[in-house]
Structures are given as C-alpha cells and as structure tokens.
Amino acid sequence: MDMPAPSPAILARKGAIVDRLRLVLPPGGVIDDPAETRAYECDALTAYRCPPLCVVLPTSTAEVSAVLRLCHEEGVPVVPRGAGTSLAGGSLPTEDAVVLGVARMTEVLETSFEDRFIRVQTGRTNLSVSMEVEADGFFYAPDPSSQLACAIAGNIAMNSGGAHCLKYGVTTNNLLGVTMVLMDGTVVELGGPEGEALGLDLLAVVCGSEGQLGVVTEATLRILPRPEGARPVMIAFDRNETAGECVSAVIRAGLVPVAIEFMDRPCIVACEAFAKAGYPDCEALLIVEVEGSEAEIADQLQRITAIARTFQPLEIREARDSAEAARIWLGRKSAFGAMGQMADYICLDGTIPVSALAPVLTRIEELADGYGLKVANVFHAGDGNMHPLILFDANSADGLHKAESLGADILRLCVEMGGCLTGEHGVGVEKRDLMTDQYRPEDLEAQMRVKDAFDPEWLLNPAKVFPLQVSESRRRAA
Amino acid sequence: MNGVLTPRDEGELAALVREARGPLALGGGFTRGLTPEGTPVSTAGLSGIVLHEPGALTLVARAGTPVAEVERVLAGAGQRLAFEPMDLRPLLGTEGEPTLGGVIATNGSGPRRVQAGAARDVVLGLRFVDGTGTVVSNGGRVMKNVTGLDLARLLAGSHGTLGVITEVALKVLPAPEATLTLAFGGHDPAKAVACLSAALGSPFEVAGAAHDAEAGVTRLRLEGFAQAVAVRAERLAKLLKAWGAAEVLEGPGPWAAIRDVTDFAGRAGDVWRLSVRPSAMGQALALAGGAQRIDWGGGRAWVLVPEGTDLRGRLGAFGARAVLVRAAPETRAALGTFPPETPAVAMLSHRLRQRFDPRGLFNPGLMEARAA
Structure with a gap:
C-alpha cells in the first residue's frame, strides 16, 4: 500500500508539537511513548501498520477544537479514530500524523422519547446507544456486526449499515445532526433533532465522509420503538440462482422483511462444522426475518413460505420459539469465526443489484479458481451487499498479495454488474486505488471539491479514499 | 412560463451551461412558485424511466420524468415512492407538471416521512451537470453504497444551486394492501402533538401523524396487510384512549389533501x-x-x-x-425564502457553491443572499 512520505519537518518538530498538545489537554490526554502509540498503529485491517507521531484523547468538543486548531497551525495531519474497528484501514496513521481518538468521549447528552432522539458523544459504542434506550422500548437501528465495539464516530464516518438495512436504512437515514470540528478548529452544528435541513444538507455529505471533512464529536441519532417481536425462517435451495430468484419474488410480493441473509455452500459447510447449527446439506441458504406482533409475524411468514414453496426448496424451517430462532441465526452469526478457524481471510463488501446475484456468484468462483483460492459467500441479500470471504494462508510468501488481487477482481466485477466497491465498510486505504474503477476523473474531482471546501489544506485523514495520484496536485499545493 | 429552454438530453444541457453568459433559473415543471432571476431552463426534456426492477426495489429515471408517470409505472408493479412527493400546484396556484428531478432537488416529502424517510433518504445515486457544464455521476443504483463522498444526497434539497440533476436512482417500496385512519377530536396543538408522539413511539408503524389546528382533528395513518392494519388500529386506539375515542376511517382518507395543504x-x-x-x-x-x-x-x-x-x-x-x-x-x-444560517454553515455552503458553480449561474439568490 503506497502512502505518502512523512514530512521530515514535522518529524523533526515532534517534541515541540507534543509539548504544545499537552498544554491544551488534561493530564494523560497525549500519548507519545512508542510502546503505547503502537496500540494505534492499525485498525481492524491489520495488514497495514504505521505508528503515528502521537495520539491525543480529548474529552470534549472544546478540547478537540483546541487540538485541531493547534495541528492546523503546525500543518500537522490528523487521523480521526473511533474504536479502531475499521475493516478498510479508515484510521491507519501516517508517521507524521496525530491520531485523534474519541474513545474518552462517551457521554449521553440528551434523550427525548417524545421527539425520538438521543444525543451522545461519538466515542460511545453503537450497542450502548441502543442499551441506553432499551428499557423505554426504543432502539438505534443501524447494527453493524461490530456493534459491541464500534463507536458512533466511526459509524458516521463510514455510514455503517448492518443486517437490518432493508427496513431501517443505514446510518445516514438515522442520523439527525452532528457537532463537528473543522480542521481549523471551527465548531459547526449540522442538522439537529428537527431532522430537516433547510439549507444545503451538509449533514448528508458529512455522513460517510471517512474523516475527510471534520471530526464529529457529538451526534443526534433517531431512536425507534422496538418491534414487539421478530422471527426468522430458514429456506434451503439446491441452486444459488433459485435462492436469488426467491429473494426477488418475496420483495416483489410487497413484503419488506427486516433481514434477508444468504449463505453459499462453502460458507454453510464451514459454519456447520464450527457451530453445529443443524443446517441442511444444500447449495444456498436464506434466512429471512420478519417483525411485528405475533399475528403479524405468523401472517408474513406464511406469505413468505408460500412464495418459497413455488421455488421447490429443499427445506423450509420456521422458528417456532426463541430457541429455534437462535439456532437458525447461530450458524450465520458465527460465519466469520468459522472462517477464522479454517484460514486467514479477507472480507469484501461490494454491493450488486439483487438481480445479478447468480451470475456474480458463478463468476466469483471462476475468478477464485484462477488464483487457486477458495471464497465463501455470506451476505445481506435483500440489499445486495455481498461479503465474499477470500480464504488464504498468511504464512505463504504471496498469500496476502494473491488474496488482495482476487479481492480487487471481485470488486471490479461488482462495479461491472451495476454495483459498487463498498456497501458498508468504506473505502479507507483498502479500496482507495480501486476508486478509478468506479468513478471517472470528473466524478472524483467533484468529490474532492467538497474536501477542498471543508479542509482546504488537506490535513484530515491523509491518503484515504482518493487515489494518491488523483489527489497529488491538491496535496502538494496545500 | 415564457422563453423556457428545454434541452433534449444531458449533453445538450451540459453545452447550454458551458455556453451560458448569465444566470439560469432552473426548474422541472416550475410548480413551486420560486422564480429566481435568469434564463429559465427546464429539465422536462430529459424524460423517461431508464430502469425499474421491482424485485430489487429500484427505479432509475431521468430528471424531467413527470412524477405522475413514475407513480403510474410503480403502481403497475404494486409499488410507490414511499416519501410521498407533494403536489403544490393547488396551494401555490401554479401550473406545469411536477417532475422527479424537481422533487429530489427540493427534497419534497409528504406525511409518510415519519415512517419511510424523506426524498433524500431514498436517493441511491444521481447524475448532474455542474456549473462548469461537466457531467458528474455519484452513488449508484444499489441499496447500500458508501463508495466515496455522498454527493447524491447533498444535491437532494440543494434547489439546483450545486448542479442540475439529470438522472436519479431511487429506492422504492411496496404499496400497502390496506390503509386506515384514526381520528381524534378536540385537542389544542400541544396536546395533539403529544398524541402524535405517543403513537409514533409505539411499535404499530404509524405512517402519517397530522393535526388540523382549525378543525381540532388529530389523525394517524396505518398501512400494510389488511389483517395487520386492523389489529394495529385496535391496539393503537387503546393505547391512545387518554385522547378520547378514535373515529376509524378505512381507505386512503384525507392524506393527499394533508400532503398538499389544499386547505x-x-x-x-x-x-x-x-x-x-x-x-x-x-x-x-x-x-x-x-x-x-x-x-x-x-x-x-x-x-x-x-x-x-x-x-x-x-x-x-x-x-x-x-x-x-x-x-x-x-x-x-x-x-427571503430560507432562514439565515449560522456563520459556519453559511461559510461552508458558500464555499461549496463556489466550487460547484464558480460562475454563480444556478438559481442565484434563491438559497443564499448574493454578495453585495
């Protein structure tokens, strides 16, 4: 992975910069001991590492503003960091950058059930937001699978999704407002509990901007009344195509299940060996979950199984109680763990139109054969967000390289079929150099103009999202 | 409106923008009664549905496509635009044909916004012509897409001031089997809103929550499969009994009038x-x-x-x-049409407009005061 060479001038001034940062933060708010900064040298994309200049852990918007104003004066790049769970290297440091972590900002600032929002500091974890309102019958809808660990800051940066997006949308659909600090230290309020932008919808472009535009310190999130219940049905097929057709047929019939998950044979076999969920021997498995009252659940499941039957499934297994529901989900939820036991893996998250499902799966298998690698597929079929897992051996000399090359080929395939490079993980450094496969130069130019407006010196989260050669003239001019 | 330029395709529109020597008043059907100065340019010539995939809940259409045509095609597959675009012609006394591009450019969303989100929420991607006459594409046609910055949603609601939308891809939703309205009488606005909040805080998926402060009528809408709607109505009425007995009305009810404020x-x-x-x-x-x-x-x-x-x-x-x-x-x-913004928001918005429309061609003065 190409990263720009660090600025020797900044490296030479490290001591002075750290001293200045200590003056604006409480004791313990600046970490510069190389043994300790190592904890911040990567995120969940562990293949790439680089220790930062230092790490700052502010506790308030005012402290974030002071840090950014100072870094702006010094011309020091800043890498914002939530909980460090990015799979795309969204918070990979550079040697001359200050990592700004929001992990100490976890307060709940305001909750209103009447207006259905919660306002939190963004270091708070995704799951703890839902837990905060659970007793009152509410929840926060986006539920990325890392929800136990991931921070709201990162969710906003990557516009995170989860398994329930078909019904509830992704972060951008559930984010009402933010307090954000610009690189020069200016604090700006975008949106709010009212939830409607009356001028330009700046909140819309901030969500998913991967720390390129500002550091989001506080967020107003929509909370929703929790459904009375939810229950899955598992449907097994002997062909991927048939499973794909069944998904389309369910949606065409006017049903919007809260989740439709798809697993292919390699994934089913691995999950079964690992979790022993009792999955049938089949080529493709769907798990369709519906919500509502007991009567509504029964009605929707009846409609779904009636449609599924017209596709001659190998098996339909309805959960009759919560234990059976948990068993159906068990295999799916342990998919990543199961893969981890078998081999090292890369998890992709390209998205395709649902109609392209079967041809894409066939082509992925062909591509994998060409590299002599295995791919297991598990994904959110309702919204076309695939998660091909490329299995490889990290101990072999070119294992990672081959897996990455196959990954790039698969993502290009997704784009070719009318989809995109990333559905919920973000571009980061991982998919940065593939951006030119999805966007023409003028499309990227338009996106970079937004960066110019918010961060004219290009100091925030350097070397992410935009391919280095595409952003080179801007970075040099700044 | 007289002397409206109506380019026939994206290329013609881009050339028109490149060659423009003065402000352009951009519109679709010009039904919103906003008349910024400049040569009127309509996207009505960029018309037609490019793709409708009911099994993927996806529609792609050119900006000038009449909203009515979109709704007709979707209805043919039992689907609809869930954000419930408004028709403001009766209220504003305007004529013309509301277009999909106009609805997205103004983020015009009706009563169902409380449940299904606003117009901007269902935008999957779009194409637009910026102020230099360059065609830009952003997002795509798939439900989940975090590839690069979300210009599509930024353009939604920008009233043409960042670019002329030429094509949009939207998430559509199934039309319901049944609709039902619960009505409560005799409450002042504050009490009525408390009733609406209690309803929206329930798990019964309320898809419309409105109050007529002159007639003193508070209304809630439920939609879905007939059996589910009937059960939810009964339970919702019970939950809200503190606001009196609910009158129940089956069928579409007065929601189109509420949406368009025809009163x-x-x-x-x-x-x-x-x-x-x-x-x-x-x-x-x-x-x-x-x-x-x-x-x-x-x-x-x-x-x-x-x-x-x-x-x-x-x-x-x-x-x-x-x-x-x-x-x-x-x-x-x-x-002024829009309220003043905080200095930081105004500064960022101004910088964006300068970069997307450096010559200040697009609907000048509509969203921000012009520099003296």
Whole structure:
C-alpha cells in the first residue's frame, strides 16, 4: 500500500508539537511513548501498520477544537479514530500524523422519547446507544456486526449499515445532526433533532465522509420503538440462482422483511462444522426475518413460505420459539469465526443489484479458481451487499498479495454488474486505488471539491479514499 | 412560463451551461412558485424511466420524468415512492407538471416521512451537470453504497444551486394492501402533538401523524396487510384512549389533501412552513398565530398568516426554522425564502457553491443572499 512520505519537518518538530498538545489537554490526554502509540498503529485491517507521531484523547468538543486548531497551525495531519474497528484501514496513521481518538468521549447528552432522539458523544459504542434506550422500548437501528465495539464516530464516518438495512436504512437515514470540528478548529452544528435541513444538507455529505471533512464529536441519532417481536425462517435451495430468484419474488410480493441473509455452500459447510447449527446439506441458504406482533409475524411468514414453496426448496424451517430462532441465526452469526478457524481471510463488501446475484456468484468462483483460492459467500441479500470471504494462508510468501488481487477482481466485477466497491465498510486505504474503477476523473474531482471546501489544506485523514495520484496536485499545493 | 429552454438530453444541457453568459433559473415543471432571476431552463426534456426492477426495489429515471408517470409505472408493479412527493400546484396556484428531478432537488416529502424517510433518504445515486457544464455521476443504483463522498444526497434539497440533476436512482417500496385512519377530536396543538408522539413511539408503524389546528382533528395513518392494519388500529386506539375515542376511517382518507395543504389553497395570506422538534411545536405555534396545520408527528407545521407578515420576527429563536412557501414577490424579496444560517454553515455552503458553480449561474439568490 503506497502512502505518502512523512514530512521530515514535522518529524523533526515532534517534541515541540507534543509539548504544545499537552498544554491544551488534561493530564494523560497525549500519548507519545512508542510502546503505547503502537496500540494505534492499525485498525481492524491489520495488514497495514504505521505508528503515528502521537495520539491525543480529548474529552470534549472544546478540547478537540483546541487540538485541531493547534495541528492546523503546525500543518500537522490528523487521523480521526473511533474504536479502531475499521475493516478498510479508515484510521491507519501516517508517521507524521496525530491520531485523534474519541474513545474518552462517551457521554449521553440528551434523550427525548417524545421527539425520538438521543444525543451522545461519538466515542460511545453503537450497542450502548441502543442499551441506553432499551428499557423505554426504543432502539438505534443501524447494527453493524461490530456493534459491541464500534463507536458512533466511526459509524458516521463510514455510514455503517448492518443486517437490518432493508427496513431501517443505514446510518445516514438515522442520523439527525452532528457537532463537528473543522480542521481549523471551527465548531459547526449540522442538522439537529428537527431532522430537516433547510439549507444545503451538509449533514448528508458529512455522513460517510471517512474523516475527510471534520471530526464529529457529538451526534443526534433517531431512536425507534422496538418491534414487539421478530422471527426468522430458514429456506434451503439446491441452486444459488433459485435462492436469488426467491429473494426477488418475496420483495416483489410487497413484503419488506427486516433481514434477508444468504449463505453459499462453502460458507454453510464451514459454519456447520464450527457451530453445529443443524443446517441442511444444500447449495444456498436464506434466512429471512420478519417483525411485528405475533399475528403479524405468523401472517408474513406464511406469505413468505408460500412464495418459497413455488421455488421447490429443499427445506423450509420456521422458528417456532426463541430457541429455534437462535439456532437458525447461530450458524450465520458465527460465519466469520468459522472462517477464522479454517484460514486467514479477507472480507469484501461490494454491493450488486439483487438481480445479478447468480451470475456474480458463478463468476466469483471462476475468478477464485484462477488464483487457486477458495471464497465463501455470506451476505445481506435483500440489499445486495455481498461479503465474499477470500480464504488464504498468511504464512505463504504471496498469500496476502494473491488474496488482495482476487479481492480487487471481485470488486471490479461488482462495479461491472451495476454495483459498487463498498456497501458498508468504506473505502479507507483498502479500496482507495480501486476508486478509478468506479468513478471517472470528473466524478472524483467533484468529490474532492467538497474536501477542498471543508479542509482546504488537506490535513484530515491523509491518503484515504482518493487515489494518491488523483489527489497529488491538491496535496502538494496545500 | 415564457422563453423556457428545454434541452433534449444531458449533453445538450451540459453545452447550454458551458455556453451560458448569465444566470439560469432552473426548474422541472416550475410548480413551486420560486422564480429566481435568469434564463429559465427546464429539465422536462430529459424524460423517461431508464430502469425499474421491482424485485430489487429500484427505479432509475431521468430528471424531467413527470412524477405522475413514475407513480403510474410503480403502481403497475404494486409499488410507490414511499416519501410521498407533494403536489403544490393547488396551494401555490401554479401550473406545469411536477417532475422527479424537481422533487429530489427540493427534497419534497409528504406525511409518510415519519415512517419511510424523506426524498433524500431514498436517493441511491444521481447524475448532474455542474456549473462548469461537466457531467458528474455519484452513488449508484444499489441499496447500500458508501463508495466515496455522498454527493447524491447533498444535491437532494440543494434547489439546483450545486448542479442540475439529470438522472436519479431511487429506492422504492411496496404499496400497502390496506390503509386506515384514526381520528381524534378536540385537542389544542400541544396536546395533539403529544398524541402524535405517543403513537409514533409505539411499535404499530404509524405512517402519517397530522393535526388540523382549525378543525381540532388529530389523525394517524396505518398501512400494510389488511389483517395487520386492523389489529394495529385496535391496539393503537387503546393505547391512545387518554385522547378520547378514535373515529376509524378505512381507505386512503384525507392524506393527499394533508400532503398538499389544499386547505390553504385559495385562502388569502402568506404560507410558511416550520420545522421544529415536536415537543416544542406547541410553543412555536403559540408564537406564530394564524391558521395552522401540523404534519410529521409535530415536526412540521404549515402556517397561514396575513400577507407581508414577518413570521420569523414573531417566532424568536424558532424563526431560524421557518421557510416562506407562498408570498408576493415583494415579501419574498424582503424576507427571503430560507432562514439565515449560522456563520459556519453559511461559510461552508458558500464555499461549496463556489466550487460547484464558480460562475454563480444556478438559481442565484434563491438559497443564499448574493454578495453585495
């Protein structure tokens, strides 16, 4: 992975910069001991590492503003960091950058059930937001699978999704407002509990901007009344195509299940060996979950199984109680763990139109054969967000390289079929150099103009999202 | 509108922008009564549905496609635009054909916004021509896409000031099997909003929550499979019994009229819309006076006041949440359509407009005051 060479001038001034940062933060708010900064040298994309200049852990918007104003004066790049769970290297440091972590900002600032929002500091974890309102019958809808660990800051940066997006949308659909600090230290309020932008919808472009535009310190999130219940049905097929057709047929019939998950044979076999969920021997498995009252659940499941039957499934297994529901989900939820036991893996998250499902799966298998690698597929079929897992051996000399090359080929395939490079993980450094496969130069130019407006010196989260050669003239001019 | 230029395709539109020597007043059907200065340019010539994939809940259409055509095609597959685009012609006394591009460019969303989100929420991607005449594509046609910056949603609601939308891809939703309305009578705005909030805080998937402050009628809409709707209505009525007995109305009910605020059509006076948090709406409306209609569970209100009223002045801090919808040109010129923004937001918005429309061609003066 190409990263720009660090600025020797900044490296030479490290001591002075750290001293200045200590003056604006409480004791313990600046970490510069190389043994300790190592904890911040990567995120969940562990293949790439680089220790930062230092790490700052502010506790308030005012402290974030002071840090950014100072870094702006010094011309020091800043890498914002939530909980460090990015799979795309969204918070990979550079040697001359200050990592700004929001992990100490976890307060709940305001909750209103009447207006259905919660306002939190963004270091708070995704799951703890839902837990905060659970007793009152509410929840926060986006539920990325890392929800136990991931921070709201990162969710906003990557516009995170989860398994329930078909019904509830992704972060951008559930984010009402933010307090954000610009690189020069200016604090700006975008949106709010009212939830409607009356001028330009700046909140819309901030969500998913991967720390390129500002550091989001506080967020107003929509909370929703929790459904009375939810229950899955598992449907097994002997062909991927048939499973794909069944998904389309369910949606065409006017049903919007809260989740439709798809697993292919390699994934089913691995999950079964690992979790022993009792999955049938089949080529493709769907798990369709519906919500509502007991009567509504029964009605929707009846409609779904009636449609599924017209596709001659190998098996339909309805959960009759919560234990059976948990068993159906068990295999799916342990998919990543199961893969981890078998081999090292890369998890992709390209998205395709649902109609392209079967041809894409066939082509992925062909591509994998060409590299002599295995791919297991598990994904959110309702919204076309695939998660091909490329299995490889990290101990072999070119294992990672081959897996990455196959990954790039698969993502290009997704784009070719009318989809995109990333559905919920973000571009980061991982998919940065593939951006030119999805966007023409003028499309990227338009996106970079937004960066110019918010961060004219290009100091925030350097070397992410935009391919280095595409952003080179801007970075040099700044 | 006279002398409207209607390019036939994206390429022609891009050339027109490149060659423009002065401001352009951009529109679709020009049904919103906004008349920025400049040569009128309509996207009506860029018409037609490019793709509709019912099994993927996806529609792609050119910006000038009439909303009515989109709705007809979707209805043929049992689907619809869930954000419920408004038709403001009766209220504003305008003519013309509302277009999909116009709806997206103004983020025009109806009562179902409380459940299904706004127009901007269902935008999957779009194409636009920027102020240099360059065609830009952003997003795509798939449901989940975080590849690069989300310009598509930024363009939604930008009223043409960042670019002329030429094509949009949207998430569509199934049309319901049954619709039912619960109505409660005799409550003031604050009490009515409390009722709407209680309903929207329930798990019964309320898809419309409005209050007519003149008639004193509070309405809730339920949609879905017939059996589910009937059960939810019964349980919702029970939950809300503190607000009295609910009258139940089957069928579409008065929601199209609520969406289009037709009650204020033909009545003299200026029309404003307010967007405040529901728990503060009662207070805001007490300051506003005039005739009032509440929508979005108390998050939005339409207010009819005598011509020339400076409603923002009356509203104090809530004035920053008031948009002028219908007024004489002199009032619009004096008070401005949109409320003033905070300095930081105004600065960022201005920088964006400078970069997307460096010559200041697109609907100048509509969203931000022009530099003196």
